[in-house]
Amino acid sequence: xxxxxxxxxxxxxxxxxxxxxxxxxxxxxxxxxxxxxxxxxxxxxxxxxxxxxxxxxxxxxxxxxxxxxxxxxxxxxxxxxxxxxxxxxxxxxxxxxxxxxxxxxxxxxxxxxxxxxxxxxxxxxxxxxxxxxxxxxxxxxxxxxxxxxxxxxxxxxxxxxxxxxxxxxxxxxxxxxxxxxxxxxxxxxxxxxxxxxxxxxxxxxxxxxxxxxxxxxxxxxxxxxxxxxxxxxxxxxxxxxxxxxxxxxxxxxxxxxxxxxxxxxxxxxxxxxxxxxxxxxxxxxxxxxxxxxxxxxxxxxxxxxxxxxxxxxxxxxxxxxxxxxxxxxxxxxxxxxxxxxxxxxxxxxxxxxxxxxxxxxxxxxxxxxxxxxxxxxxxxxxxxxxxxxxxxxxxxxxxxxxxxxxxxxxxxxxxxxxxxxxxxxxxxxxxxxxxxxxxxxxxxxxxxxxxxxxxxxxxxxxxxxxxxxxxxxxxxxxxxxxxxxxxxxxxxxxxxxxxxxxxxxxxxxxxxxxxxxxxxxxx
Amino acid sequence: xxxxxxxxxxxxxxxxxxxxxxxxxxxxxxxxxxxxxxxxxxxxxxxxxxxxxxxxxxxxxxxxxxxxxxxxxxxxxxxxxxxxxxxxxxxxxxxxxxxxxxxxxxxxxxxxxxxxxxxxxxxxxxxxxxxxxxxxxxxxxxxxxxxxxxxxxxxxxxx
Numbered sequence: 001x002x003x004x005x006x007x008x009x010x011x012x013x014x015x016x017x018x019x020x021x022x023x024x025x026x027x028x029x030x031x032x033x034x035x036x037x038x039x040x041x042x043x044x045x046x047x048x049x050x051x052x053x054x055x056x057x058x059x060x061x062x063x064x065x066x067x068x069x070x071x072x073x074x075x076x077x078x079x080x081x082x083x084x085x086x087x088x089x090x091x092x093x094x095x096x097x098x099x100x101x102x103x104x105x106x107x108x109x110x111x112x113x114x115x116x117x118x119x120x121x122x123x124x125x126x127x128x129x130x131x132x133x134x135x136x137x138x139x140x141x142x143x144x145x146x147x148x149x150x151x152x153x154x155x156x157x158x159x160x161x162x163x164x165x166x167x168x169x170x171x172x173x174x175x176x177x178x179x180x181x182x183x184x185x186x187x188x189x190x191x192x193x194x195x196x197x198x199x200x201x202x203x204x205x206x207x208x209x210x211x212x213x214x215x216x217x218x219x220x221x222x223x224x225x226x227x228x229x230x231x232x233x234x235x236x237x238x239x240x241x242x243x244x245x246x247x248x249x250x251x252x253x254x255x256x257x258x259x260x261x262x263x264x265x266x267x268x269x270x271x272x273x274x275x276x277x278x279x280x281x282x283x284x285x286x287x288x289x290x291x292x293x294x295x296x297x298x299x300x301x302x303x304x305x306x307x308x309x310x311x312x313x314x315x316x317x318x319x320x321x322x323x324x325x326x327x328x329x330x331x332x333x334x335x336x337x338x339x340x341x342x343x344x345x346x347x348x349x350x351x352x353x354x355x356x357x358x359x360x361x362x363x364x365x366x367x368x369x370x371x372x373x374x375x376x377x378x379x380x381x382x383x384x385x386x387x388x389x390x391x392x393x394x395x396x397x398x399x400x401x402x403x404x405x406x407x408x409x410x411x412x413x414x415x416x417x418x419x420x421x422x423x424x425x426x427x428x429x430x431x432x433x434x435x436x437x438x439x440x441x442x443x444x445x446x447x448x449x450x451x452x453x454x455x456x457x458x459x460x461x462x463x464x465x466x467x468x469x470x471x472x473x474x475x476x477x478x479x480x481x482x483x484x485x486x487x488x489x490x491x492x493x494x495x496x497x498x499x500x501x502x503x504x505x506x507x508x509x510x511x512x513x514x515x516x517x518x519x520x521x522x523x
Numbered sequence: 524x525x526x527x528x529x530x531x532x533x534x535x536x537x538x539x540x541x542x543x544x545x546x547x548x549x550x551x552x553x554x555x556x557x558x559x560x561x562x563x564x565x566x567x568x569x570x571x572x573x574x575x576x577x578x579x580x581x582x583x584x585x586x587x588x589x590x591x592x593x594x595x596x597x598x599x600x601x602x603x604x605x606x607x608x609x610x611x612x613x614x615x616x617x618x619x620x621x622x623x624x625x626x627x628x629x630x631x632x633x634x635x636x637x638x639x640x641x642x643x644x645x646x647x648x649x650x651x652x653x654x655x656x657x658x659x660x661x662x663x664x665x666x667x668x669x670x671x672x673x674x675x676x677x678x679x680x681x682x
Contacts, residue, residue, distance in 0.1 A: 015651050015666030047653035186609030189650040224556075224593050225649050227662060260547075263556060265591030268647060282551030282577075284590040300548065342653060344614035349653030372615065381610055385647075417652065419614045431613070435647065441590075 003036045003081040006054040008111065010043030010196050011228045012189065017068065018051040024072035025053070036081060042197020044111035045351030046098055054093055057082055063093040098348060098367065103329060105337045106314045107190075107353045110197040116235055118243055121200040127245070129319030133208045134253045141212035142168055145315060147323035149335025154180055154271075154308030155383065155412040155488070157334075157401045160315075163305060166295035167213040170303035175215035177206050178280065178299060178306045181222035181229070182264055182271040185384025187415030190339040191309035193351055195222065195229035198313070199236035200245075203259065205312035207250055208319055210257040213305050218259035221276050224266055233261050268385075268439040272487045273306040275441055286441045287487045308413070310339055331357035334400040342368045344381075344417035354399070361395030364418055375420035379428075379504065383412025385435050386492035388499035389425065408499060410492070425504035426511070430458040432496040436489060447490025450481045454497065464510025471508060474501065530568050536561060537569035541576035551577060551587055555594055563598035599642035600635040602680040605659040608645045611652035620656055620673055621645075627677065641680050 007013070007022050022038065029036055046052055049065030053075070062083045064075060071088060078084040090096055104110075113120035121127070133141050146161025167175055179202065183191040194202055206218045222229055237259060240246045248256045267285045270276045274288035277299050298304025314336065318326045327335045334356035340363060342349045347369035364370070364380055371377055379389040388409035390397065397407050404411045419428075433454030440447045454477055460470045478494035485491040501508055528536075540557045544550035551573070558569050565588050574584040588594045606612075606621045628636055628643060635642040651657035654666030660676050 011649075011664055012651050012654050012666060015649075015657060015664035016654055050654065183650060184648055186607075186648045187611045187652045188648075189652055192650040225646060225659075262549075262552065265552060265556070265593035266646075267591050279552065280549050282549040282587065284587050286590075344611040344652060344655060346653075351653075385610060415611075415652065417611045417614055423614065428610070428613075431610070435609075439647070 001058065004039055004056040005036050005081070006039050006041045006056070007051060008043040008197075009040035009115070009228070010050075010111075010193060011226070012047050012193075013043055013050040013052070014228065016050050016066065020069045021051045021053065021067050021072065024069040028072050028076050032076060034076075034081070039114050041113055042111045042115045043193060043351075044093065044099060045107065045193065046096065046348075047350035048348050049090065053080075055081055055083065061093050063090045063096065064088040065090065098350070098352070101367075102353050103337050103355050104353045105317045105326065105329070106201075106310060106339055107194070107198070107351065108317065109201065110193060110351075115197050115199055115232055116239060118200065118239055121198075125320065126200055126316070127204060127251075129316035130204050130208055130245070130251065132319045133211055134251060134255065138168055138212050138214060139165075141208065141319070144323045145212070145318060148318040148326040149323075149330070149333075150311060150314055150318060150326065151334070151401065152308055153310035153314070153338070153413065155410065157411075160307060160311050163295055163307070164209065164213045166293070167215070167303045167305050170296050172303045174217070174300075174302045175213060176299045176302055176304040177209045177213070177215045177218035177259070178273075178277065178304055179206055179218065179220040179309060179312055180271065180273060180276055180306055181220050181226075181309045182276060183226075183309070183413065184223065184268040184271045185386075185413050185415050187343040187381065187384055187417035188341050188413045189343070190341050190351060190414070191222075192226050192229050194309055194313050195226070196232050199233050200240065201313045201316055202233070202309060203236060203240050203245065205315040206259055207245065207257045208315050209305055209307065209312060211250065211255045213303075215303075215305065216256045216258070218257065219262050219280055219299070220259060221262045221264060221270070221280055223264050230261060230263055237261065267441075268435075269441045269487070269489050272489060274487070276306065277304065284441070286443045287489075289486060310413075329355040331355070331398060331400050332402055334402070338399060338411070338414050340399065340414045340416060342416050342418075345371045345373055345420050346416075346418040347372050356400050357398050359395060360390060360397050360399065360416070361392070363399070363416055364395065368416075368418065371418060371420040373420045373422075375422065377418055378421040378423050379419045379425060379500075381417045381419070381428075381496065382415070383410045383495075384415050385432060386410070386488055386495055387412045387415070388495040389419075389428065389503060390499070391503040393503075408502075409495060425500040425507040426458060426462060429497045429500040429508075430455055430462075432493050432500075433458060436493040440489060444484070444486040444490060446481045446484035447486070447493070450477055450485075450490060451493060453477060454481075454493075458497075461508055462511045467508070467510060471501070528562065528566075533562065533566050533568040534572050537566075537572040538576065541573050545576065551579075551584070552591075555588055555591075559594055564595040567596075599644075600639045602640065602661055603642045603644060603659075604676070604680070605644045605646040605649075607647070607649050607651070607655070607657045609648040609652075611648075612656040615655045617656035620668060620670060623670055624673060624677060627674070641677065
């Protein structure tokens with residue numbers, strides 16, 4: 001049997017030279033006159049090993065990584081096509097502890113095969129959920145998703161089934177499914193990995209959502225910063241149309257569903273669902289006041305389901321294996337699994353899907369292996385730029401919507417960014433305010449003005465300009481932003497700021513070495 | 524991308540782009556993206572044509588265009604270097620790297636070198652947070668950057 005060589009086409013692998021590795025392998029194959037099949041798969045999520053080259057021979061599939069182009073001749077010399085020993089050898093891929101200990105439901109297929117092979121998708125459990133859904137009434141599908149306990153994976157944690165039910169029952173001849181793939185949070189890349197590594201699961205999830213809620217049109221709104229994801233999704237949609245999954249008759253049924261990709265233009269706030277809808281309509285991405293809920297008056301005023309990529313990509317497995325199967329994973333009111341993204345200053349960065357309930361400390365120290373720099377962990381920001389900074393003292397916090405809220409934090413889109421002891425938390429608090437000022441849509445005053453004032457106040461603390469007074473002012477400002485902002489951008493920016501202030505007060509002291517004239521510092 | 528396009532040509536090409544999208548729902552962003560891909564920016568002439576085609580006021584189209592960081596009124600330099608400034612990249616020294624590039628090029632964010640070679644843009648997350656620090660040079664992604672690797676990229680832009 002011809003060996004199969006897998007080199008990921010995921011953006012993270014490309015960014016560290018996967019294409020050059022493929023070139024090196026191809027030229028080595030032809031120079032040595034060896035025949036092997038070369039497949040570009042999605043990423044397995046072991047990003048510290050990227051570019052991770054896998055080889056399948058017989059019934060084994062083994063991994064080598066991180067492979068540089070210069071390593072390729074040596075790999076051939078070592079007989080890597082038959083699993084030969086080499087310093088980059090990691091044994092059978094599925095036995096690597098980082099992968100073996102995961103519970104992969106949403107990411108079950110990601111990295112296994114060519115993302116655009118519909119045959120591979122079908123032979124690895126794809127489309128079973130959609131077929132099951134087609135045999136059910138819409139209300140039954142909604143009930144199954146509700147029973148699974150699936151909550152919005154974008155961060156808000158709203159029960160997906162309840163949202164679908166609202167849209168199903170809303171009057172209206174035209175309804176929409178909008179997939180929020182505007183993954184702008186630093187430390188997150190799970191949506192991108194699904195779009196690049198298993199696009200059909202998202203198409204399947206959106207189609208099921210359409211059937212369940214009575215919508216025949218879907219939009220996937222993603223970011224201009226994700227060119228590879230856009231390309232893969234567009235290609236996958238074309239393939240799904242040809243195969244009769246999308247179109248006037250979904251898999252030969254009486255249901256019609258089709259979808260298109262739409263690309264944002266660099267506005268972080270468009271990840272907020274109402275500003276996303278405005279952007280899709282061709283307007284400024286300004287936040288809308290709620291009510292009305294998008295489920296009742298969403299895109300072009302029609303009832304609209306707006307779900308995150310991970311929520312929709314979790315639907316096929318729920319429809320395949322049943323609500324109970326999914327619900328039995330997790331803890332408390334957080335059911336199922338969460339694709340957690342380990343990022344920043346961490347030794348073993350990548351994607352780790354696990355049932356809710358795993359602790360932050362296990363994630364950072366045991367699974368992530370501590371910092372990349374080897375220095376002590378100082379803080380971990382969970383949930384993107386609007387998430388709180390956790391000190392190691394809170395590492396026993398379980399990954400669970402409620403447990404994080406109880407610690408004045410949020411799991412958000414489950415991005416975990418690790419900082420070592422060189423981080424300055426005053427600077428991080430300043431950045432949170434600065435980012436909010438750059439990305440504010442400008443509609444509400446607490447966010448638009450508050451963020452600018454926030455930067456100034458933090459700068460005054462750094463300058464030792466009546467610091468105690470300024471710290472009180474900062475707390476007051478955060479309170480105003482939290483309670484008075486229209487959306488999560490202004491409303492959650494206080495999380496990183498206040499957590500930095502609460503857990504790292506020693507950093508909020510004057511910094512004589514950074515003294516600059518205030519006007520310059522506030523720019 | 525052409526830098527010198529006659530006005531009438533801009534109008535014709537922008538009209539053709541708009542026509543391609545007219546039957547879509549909410550076509551303005553797709554039109555702006557295509558116009559920028561064609562001209563390297565959204566020229567004022569194109570903006571007028573788009574407004575006309577969509578039956579919007581010029582102010583409305585300008586308002587949309589200026590809301591989004593991606594759209595430019597003037598073309599960028601021959602190469603665009605986008606360096607990630609978000610938290611994950613900060614945690615592994617991204618800010619110092621960016622500072623070094625700004626110094627080496629002698630420009631600030633959003634500026635272009637005087638010879639028109641490189642435009643420097645900040646980006647808030649490329650989704651490469653597990654391989655940080657990250658940057659995008661034209662269409663190519665780069666992860667695990669250090670000073671030397673980034674200098675190589677900037678050097679390449681000189682050729």
